[in-house]
Amino acid sequence: MSSVSAGLSVVKTPHLGEISWEAGSELFLPSGLPGFENERHMIPVEIPAHRPLVFLQSTERSGVCFVSLPVMTICPDFKLHLTEDERASLMLQDTCDPEIGADVLCLALLFPSGGTVEANLDAPIVINLHNSRCLQALSPDAERGYYKLSDAGIWENLC
Amino acid sequence: MLVVRRRAGEAIIVAGDIEIEIIEISRTRVKLGVTAPREVTVTRREAAAIALENRTAAALVSSATLEADLLGISSKVSGKMAKSASDAADM
Numbered sequence: 001m002s003s004v005s006a007g008l009s010v011v012k013t014p015h016l017g018e019i020s021w022e023a024g025s026e027l028f029l030p031s032g033l034p035g036f037e038n039e040r041h042m043i044p045v046e047i048p049a050h051r052p053l054v055f056l057q058s059t060e061r062s063g064v065c066f067v068s069l070p071v072m073t074i075c076p077d078f079k080l081h082l083t084e085d086e087r088a089s090l091m092l093q094d095t096c097d098p099e100i101g102a103d104v105l106c107l108a109l110l111f112p113s114g115g116t117v118e119a120n121l122d123a124p125i126v127i128n129l130h131n132s133r134c135l136q137a138l139s140p141d142a143e144r145g146y147y148k149l150s151d152a153g154i155w156e157n158l159c
Numbered sequence: 160m161l162v163v164r165r166r167a168g169e170a171i172i173v174a175g176d177i178e179i180e181i182i183e184i185s186r187t188r189v190k191l192g193v194t195a196p197r198e199v200t201v202t203r204r205e206a207a208a209i210a211l212e213n214r215t216a217a218a219l220v221s222s223a224t225l226e227a228d229l230l231g232i233s234s235k236v237s238g239k240m241a242k243s244a245s246d247a248a249d250m
Contacts, residue, residue, distance in 0.1 A: 051233060151235075
């Protein structure tokens, strides 16, 4: 649970320590994330020593935190696919595809797998940079699949 | 599996208090409206598999070797990125 002090919201987390941010600047997830439907507000956290990792810390449950990477660091030719419902939820205009980096930020959640990590690029976290609305895109047409980080630091496509 | 033919505007009822209405039918898609009690979770099938994956993802940061693991991951990734940039500069 976060608190507010001098215009800054603060949450003490078990993994990242105390985090503060300007009240109202957190990400808003209208539907949460699959499996975490009640986590409606998150803070993206970058730690210099861990770049380019981005931590997504829940403001509602201090123990909920995800580790992610910008999708371009895994797959430089990544193309974002959004359904009509996802575009509406992010309040993106229908007329053109959002540009990654300018309109939206796309992050891949990392999950542990046999001593290393995997990322599912078919289910990226998409953040509308213009309004901080956020969701996990689950386009059924996407076929980029799973990537695994090798010991050599190379992302290998598993399918 | 129960198979029911319905038209737009028609609905089916599940377990007495869950209503699934056919709102719109287009050439390739059907728009459904689900009215259910608050405690009933309604998700797309693909979201159910991702939910399991997300729970696993949330466990990554609570690993006992968090610092070493994450430093290892970030150094691998940033090292590779630096090498790619260097390769590009050499070309």
